[in-house]
Amino acid sequence: MTLPLxxxxxxxxxxxxxxxxxxxxxxxxxxxxxDLALADRDAVAERGQESDDVFVGRIGDITGTTGASDLSTLxxxxxxxxxxxxxxxxxxxxxxxQVQQVLAGDNRTVGKPVDVQLVPAEAKLDSRLRTGGRYIxxxxxxxxxxxxxxxxxxxxxxxxxxxxxxxxxxxxxxxFLAAPVRPPAVDLGNPPADADExxxxxxxxxxxxxxxxxxxxxxxxxxRIGRQRH
Numbered sequence: 001m002t003l004p005l006x007x008x009x010x011x012x013x014x015x016x017x018x019x020x021x022x023x024x025x026x027x028x029x030x031x032x033x034x035d036l037a038l039a040d041r042d043a044v045a046e047r048g049q050e051s052d053d054v055f056v057g058r059i060g061d062i063t064g065t066t067g068a069s070d071l072s073t074l075x076x077x078x079x080x081x082x083x084x085x086x087x088x089x090x091x092x093x094x095x096x097x098q099v100q101q102v103l104a105g106d107n108r109t110v111g112k113p114v115d116v117q118l119v120p121a122e123a124k125l126d127s128r129l130r131t132g133g134r135y136i137x138x139x140x141x142x143x144x145x146x147x148x149x150x151x152x153x154x155x156x157x158x159x160x161x162x163x164x165x166x167x168x169x170x171x172x173x174x175x176f177l178a179a180p181v182r183p184p185a186v187d188l189g190n191p192p193a194d195a196d197e198x199x200x201x202x203x204x205x206x207x208x209x210x211x212x213x214x215x216x217x218x219x220x221x222x223x224r225i226g227r228q229r230h
Contacts, residue, residue, distance in 0.1 A: 034156035053105030057097035123150030
C-alpha cells in the first residue's frame with residue numbers, strides 16, 4: 001500500500017516541531033567606566049589578560065591633544081610614521097602618571113613617570129579622572145608612552161583615595177592577574193516551583209522520536225519510489 005502525500009507531509013511537519021531549537025543568551029551589562037570588583041578573581045583576570053602592565057599611579061597632569069603621528073604606535077597600528085606634518089592633530093587625552101605600585105607586567109618601575117593616552121583618540125576624559133587622583137591603570141605598550149582604554153583602562157577605587165593599596169590587597173591582585181581566565185560555569189538552575197514534576201511529552205520524545213521519524217520517513221519514501229518504478 002502506498003501512503004498518500006498528505007501523510008508524508010504530516011510526518012515532516014511533526015519532525016520539524018520535535019527538532020530542538022537553539023537559544024542564544026543575551027550578553028550581560030558591562031561595568032561602568034572606572035568600575036571593577038577587585039575581589040572578583042575572574043573579573044580582574046579578564047581585565048588584565050589584554051594588558052601589558054597593571055599598576056597604581058597618581059595623575060600629575062592632564063593634556064587634551066596629541067599629535068596625529070602618535071596614533072601610528074597604537075597596538076595593531078603601523079610602526080612607520082606616514083603622517084603629513086601639516087595634518088591636523090588628532091584630539092585625545094594624555095595623562096601624565098607617576099607609577100606608585102606595580103601589580104603586573106615588567107615594563108614599569110615605581111617612581112618613574114609614564115604618559116597614558118586614552119584610546120580611542122576621540123575618547124573624552126571620564127569625570128572620575130582628575131589631577132592628583134590615584135588609580136589602577138591597565139595599559140598597553142612598553143615605552144614611556146602607553147595606551148589605555150578610556151573606559152575600562154582605569155579603576156577608581158575608594159581604597160586609593162587616602163593611601164596606597166595595603167600589602168594583602170596587592171598580593172591578592174597580583175595572584176588574580178597571574179591566574180588564567182576560567183571558562184564561564186554552566187548554570188543549569190532549578191525548575192520554578194509551579195513547574196510540572198513530570199517533563200512534557202515533547203521533551204521525552206524529541207531526541208529519540210526525531211531519529212525514529214527520520215528512519216520511518218526514509219523507509220516510506222524508499223517504498224514509494226520502489227512501487228512507482230514497478
